[in-house]
Amino acid sequence: MSEAITADKFWQFSLQLYPQVKPLCLQWQDELGVNVNLLLLLCYLEQQQLSLSAAELQQLAAQLNNFSAQFTKPLRTLRKNTAIAAVTPAQQQTLKQALLQAELELEKLEQQLLLQHCPPLSKKATPLLELYLAQFNTDSNADSDTLAAQILDLRQAYQHLSQHGG
Secondary structure, eight states: OOTTOOHHHHHHHHHHHHHHHHHHHHHHHHHHOOOHHHHHHHHHHHHTTOBOOHHHHHHHHHHHHHHIIIIIHHHHHHHHTOOOTTSOHHHHHHHHHHHHHHHHHHHHHHHHHHHHHOOOOBSSOOOHHHHHHTTSOOOSHHHHHHHHHHHHHHHHHHHHHHHTTO
């Protein structure tokens, strides 16, 4: 793991990038099963011109998916289904906010786990986003054209950050 990448730097990068790419990240999460934290890490690595192999990426994704399946996804599902007849709308909102805060803490922990399990990185530019997204089947050429355009949008967003002090 590179000394230059710290959990705090990665978290700050994510906080800056995510608001700009949130709709795309959530679409890929819902439609493809993409892990947003891993996606953000790959954006960060690409921005820093750091890389890992396809096998290392698959292993990292598998380790994260185990944690996410056990903790983050169930909490997210619970947060999205807070409509309970027995409580008032204000109580529902309070519950939803508490679950959202807990989910955010799990997201931060996921990022720390990614960095802990990340293998040594090589200093080269590799299209990590394509490598990761290739693990998720897209059905048609139209889908792959759309995906390519979305990846370009994502890259432009993080490149814009680096040009403006991010």
